[in-house]
Amino acid sequence: MTPRSEQREDDGVLMRRVASGDESAVGDLYDRFGSLVYRMAYQAMPTAADADDAVQEVFVRLWKTAERYDETKAALVTWVMLLTRRHLVDKLRRTRARVRAGTLDEAQAGSDPSALIGSTEGMERSERFAALMERVAQLPELQRTVITRAYLGGQTLRQIGEELDTPLGTIKSALSRALVRLREQPGEELAT
Numbered sequence: 001m002t003p004r005s006e007q008r009e010d011d012g013v014l015m016r017r018v019a020s021g022d023e024s025a026v027g028d029l030y031d032r033f034g035s036l037v038y039r040m041a042y043q044a045m046p047t048a049a050d051a052d053d054a055v056q057e058v059f060v061r062l063w064k065t066a067e068r069y070d071e072t073k074a075a076l077v078t079w080v081m082l083l084t085r086r087h088l089v090d091k092l093r094r095t096r097a098r099v100r101a102g103t104l105d106e107a108q109a110g111s112d113p114s115a116l117i118g119s120t121e122g123m124e125r126s127e128r129f130a131a132l133m134e135r136v137a138q139l140p141e142l143q144r145t146v147i148t149r150a151y152l153g154g155q156t157l158r159q160i161g162e163e164l165d166t167p168l169g170t171i172k173s174a175l176s177r178a179l180v181r182l183r184e185q186p187g188e189e190l191a192t
Contacts, residue, residue, distance in 0.1 A: 011076035012069070019066035026063055033080045034059075036153045040081070040133075044088045044126045046095075054091055058084050077148050078137055085133045092126050135182055143178035146171055 014032075017025030037058050041051035061083060069079055136147055145164065149155045155163075161171040 012071035015066045015069040015071075015076065018063055019069075026059070029062060030059055033077070036077070036148065037080065037084050039152050039154070040084050040129075041088060044092060044129060050091075050095075054088060057091070058087050061087060075141060075145060077145060081133060081148060081152070082137060085130055089126065089130050132182070136178075139178050139181060142166070142170075142174045143181070146174045147178045147182075150175060 014025055014028060018029055034055070038051060038055050041054040041058070042048065045051040045054055062080065065083070069076065074082075136144055139147065142164075146157070146160055149160045149163075150157060157171045157175065158168060160166075161168045164171070
């Protein structure tokens, strides 16, 4: 059995434990993905407090939807990232809708029109991030894993290689190929 298929089996076992209500499994899930989810939330949310709230909400959602995880369809890290991204986008849309209405009222009352620009910059940034995460999700599994663990999980390439039981040179090549593919124009297909 390859390290990746073993990892997927471990992912499936973990999520079945989470779905059964095993509190230690939820802790294991948080230990494994808490920093990744926090980094994504911190980049997308306007304040650290909002990011903290979003992380809690994401893990509640992961717990409630654990029975839907299918290790044959996606690596757990991919599933966690996609669920996190969806939650953050939804949360930002709800927040922006409330903020935008207030900002428009202020602009009509004669306040500084540049207030409208500030409210859209964060939304554009989160939309770019969401588009990037969609492109990351299209990468081959090893490239996707290396990108997410290195850039969102804060791991070194050596740590990733050790965890995946994969040579460091292979990890470096996967990172290099992934970065090349992510730099391609959005209209170009991400080839495997």
